[in-house]
Amino acid sequence: MAKDAEKSTWKDFIWNSRTREFCGRTGSSWGLILLFYLVFYIFLAGMFCLTMYVMLQTLDDYKPTWQDRLGTPGMMIRPRGQAMEISYNTTNTETWDMYIKTLDNFLSPYNNSLQAEKNEECTPDQYFIQADSGDVKNNPKRSCQFNRTFLEKCSGLDDHTYGYQAGKPCIIIKLNRVIGMLPGKDGQAPFVTCGAKKEDSDKIGEVEYYPENGTFNLMYYPYYGKKAQVNYSQPLVAIKFLNITLNEDINIECRIISNNIPPGSVRDKFAGKVSFKLRINTKG
């Protein structure tokens, strides 16, 4: 008997036909509740938008409020490979074709013609500072040319395979853009140096850097942000492995050498350095 009663109350709870109640409330009651929540949430959304608007008003358009997490700029390579692992087979075109494409795409903005059209030649070895005069913004800011030919053998102009087919691959290294960063003092430009990790040190063979010494010329700094400096060309360094040991995993680490950039945190493997794995197979 008690069970019957329970059953009917449960059914009644879902839809009580006598009082016309759904889940214990009439339609108008549910309607009022929904209306209340609608109004309430619209109000909340309005309040949120207002606070967001106020917050966005406090931001500078050209420079983020805080940059303290970017003290040591990150470094990155192209092609990126699969999780920082570049491995291919010289005999199998398909395994390295994508690297070539990546590099082609990546370097196409650096074509000399494009650079000449958009950017200007600057005085090398000194910062290209374009200060604002007070409130008057000196915009848009000009950028310096970084021509693809600076990369010489790694420019992909002469060797369309960037040395991949020959087992002498090019890797392009770039330093992350950070607004206002001046990467060297006393006119000394930062440069990249690569080496193998511990046990692989004898397997890395000879490495060539382009531009010479693997330097990032000071004239490309400081960076003024993508709004002020629309056509900024990030300077690059290419390295070419001339006689790397084949058919073996080789762990390579490249780091920036500068008298101005603090060493990154131990946890961050990409602050001021970049490590990757290279494996070139020759056998089918």
Added chain:
Amino acid sequence: MGDKDGKSSPSKKNKKGKDMDELKKEVPITEHKMSIEECCRKFNTDIVQGLTNAKAAEFLIRDGPNCLTPPPTTPEWIKFCRQLFGGFSILLWTGAILCFLAYAIQAATEDEPAGDNLYLGIVLSVVVVVTGCFSYFQEAKSSKIMESFKNMVPQQALVIREGEKMTINAEEVVAGDLVEVKGGDRIPADLRVVSAHGCKVDNSSLTGESEPQSRSPDCTHDNPLETRNVAFFSTNCVEGTARGIVVCTGDRTVMGRIATLTSGLESGKTPIAKEIEHFIHLITGVAVFLGITFFILAVCLGYTWLEAVIFLIGIIVANVPEGLLATVTVCLTLTAKRMAKKNCLVKNLEAVETLGSTSTICSDKTGTLTQNRMTVAHMWFDNQIHEADTTEDQSGASFDKTSASWAALARVAALCNRAVFKAGQDQLPILKRDTAGDASESALLKCIELSCGSVKQIREKNKKVAEIPFNSTNKYQLSVHETEDPNDNRYLLVMKGAPERILDRCTTIIIQGKEQPMDEEMKESFQNAYMELGGLGERVLGFCHLLMPEDQYPKGFAFDCDDVNFTTESLCFVGLMSMIDPPRAAVPDAVGKCRSAGIKVIMVTGDHPITAKAIAKGVGIISEGNETVEDIASRLNIPVSQVNPRDAKACVIHGTDLKELSQDQMDDILRNHTEIVFARTSPQQKLIIVEGCQRLGAIVAVTGDGVNDSPALKKADIGVAMGISGSDVSKQAADMILLDDNFASIVTGVEEGRLIFDNLKKSIAYTLTSNIPEITPFLLFIIVNIPLPLGTITILCIDLGTDMVPAISLAYEAAESDIMKRQPRNPTRDKLVNERLISIAYGQIGMIQALGGFFSYFVILAENGFLPSILVGIRLNWDDRACNDLEDSYGQQWTYEQRKIVEFTCHTAFFVSIVVVQWADVIVCKTRRNSVFQQGMKNKILIFGLFEETALAAFLSYTPGMDVALRMFPLKPSWWFCAVPYSVLIFVYDEIRKLLIRRNPGGKWLSLSLCITFRPESCHEICICNFTHKSLIDTKTRKLSNASLFSSPTLSSYRLGGKGDILLSDGYRLYSYPYIFHLFLPPFIPSLARHVFRCPTP
């Protein structure tokens, strides 16, 4: 466990059920009605020789040893497991298991699985285990297992077998044994007395009668519990000797049956356990609903099935309030401690709240409501009734002590009295001293000692020369003394006894110190006084004296008491004194408080109806002006059968009548009478009464001290035993023990229970609120692919860190209104956590909090270069370890670690924001109706909690090393203030909400108006319609006519079942008993509170 057993063997359960029903029936002893010879024949025994040894051995094998089967004790590890897996814990365990499952899936499918789920699972398990241990030890501390039934079994017994007296182990006593007991012994088994010499037994633990009962071989009553010729197992023989045939042994004895009944009873779940279960259902419902919804969404958005399953688990687990178990446990413990300080010791933590939900209290009389001490209450001399002071502290009224008649009465009472104070108690107040002697003589002794000084001196001055002790044939006691005046050589004869017997022996009476002849008029006024005092439930004694003429009884006359050689007639009547076990001083007030708190107080006693009714009237269980059917009959001078039982709100029901009642009749009585006294009830009937109340939906508290109360104590939702006078058995069966035996402590219990229920509600509302800002980040992470705004570790820091102290501090919150002026909560309607609470916590406050958190999240990302516009959809790149040149809105590039630090800073800021919005939340949760400005900020623990959570948040954010340990990073000072506007919004919003509630107490938007109409054709149908405030006030002044009640247009109607009530709206509750409707109005309109409408009988 028990359930499982029951399922596997239904027959066993049925059998058990049958046994229990059997036990609930009355004692089946019939031997008392048999003659001794019949008895002997029945047990194959001999009245002189006893059993033969062979027979005894045979019976011992047949019946088993004469001892009680110990109640099945639950092993400690099962108790521990119950703490570990009971109620709330099961929710957390489920969460933990889901976490491990999710981690297992991740570990199997991903190379580098995130450890979050694993950590969360471990933390959840640790929390459950730690809280489980905590509550286990807490309970183990307050409930020491007392194997009291075992202790009650007497060690040795003197039996006669084959004509030889032998002392044997009491366990070897068998039915049919001839047993001898003497004063000081414990009765070894249920005995049919065959011979007795001045034997008295103390049955108080069994029947509740406070004084020793004499035993004799004659059957004086059909009821075995009341007849004189049965002595019961494990009661005490106080004085005299007796010989009897054993009729029952072991578990078959009356005491054994009570013990088996008690240990066999399953007490149901406590109300708070039911509430927590309901809460778990709600939370699980919300969690599963959210989980499934987002599972479907995730699948639609193109996540893989496995990912979606992990999301599903994550969302379900995120709904588990990790800290709530600990919070609830601590809150209950704190209240238990507070109650212990006020002399309420709680054995079971969950029982802390039960008294607060109690709607009916069934109270034993003796020792609970009364002092369990006979005290002189009235005297009759000089043709006038005088009232004596019965209060414990002698604060009551006094009477005229100058009359010479009083001096004479006092002298008789002092001299004709064998009771003495035990030695070495001179420092104690007189009423607290122990005496040797029977209860009424001790009462007289104390009364005289109080009003006339040392009785010892009076007795020394009036040396006793002869004495005839009380016996049941004479019904008087007399002694002969020398007089105080050394020159007066007359002897003084003093006598006391049953008033009518004393009156018969008197020819004169003392009025104002002068002897006057006893005329008819005097006799009538004596009769009136005797009837009146008897009607008060008091035991009346008559006193008379005689100065013996010196010529007949010269000095040195040898009084022979065995063969009376002196006159015992034509005495001089002095007066009457009547005694009662008076109510404790604090009880009437406590009963009144229970009444105003809407709790029905029922008296259930083993004592006589007249005494019970007198005490009930004395303490207000039957309130002034309320009459029983019998009262109405005598007032109107009509037979009882002509009185409409509906007219009487009070009733006194005798145990023998109760036996005849059907279940429906019983329900009817319980439902229709507001003031009930059950007298002469057996332990089984007490149980039936409790079950009857529970059947009607009441939450029942039982108070008692005797063994006879223990089944009812066990069955009750909360059994309350007396700490000082209570038997061990009752203490073991009870959930709560009143250390000072004071019924008034129950009021404290009710108050604390109601307060903790309210405050738990607040704590839960507070804790649940932060669930929304904890879940929404994960939901948005899944749906709009933003970097995760709040991580698992930070969630745990909130739930188990910053939220804890403020949540617990709410347990210290003072009541908002007079909680003792409102009705007990209705367990079917007033839930600990209801949809409304969830709606406010999750839908409103929680949402504001989430926005506050998200705002600081967006602020930090934006100030670091990631504007909200690029965040949507960034998740895949953001969480890609190989992507170390992710571009922000300004064109800068970020390594994985760099942006993760920003993300973790966001977690920290989100966490801090939750702390900031929880400031407002805890202040908002302080009150449910009042404004904070009305309530004040007097809760120091709460203020401490506010500072503590802030300090903890700062500590977690700024301590060096936290970046590695908990992945929390220091915040810029400005980020602390991001959530402040939202905190303010919460406060303002809730104050406005409460203001609206206070303005419109009905919860309707329009001005509230309600009225009640009764459909004459069916009392189960009531209608609720509009009417204005004005007519409400009219109702109060009783001017609202029936016409206006019935003419109002109906809005909607509710059909009511036989029990329960309906909630009209927030504070308005309509109780529906078939014939009486109570309309209870909220306490803030005190003048309108509580009206009873009677439905016209169909």
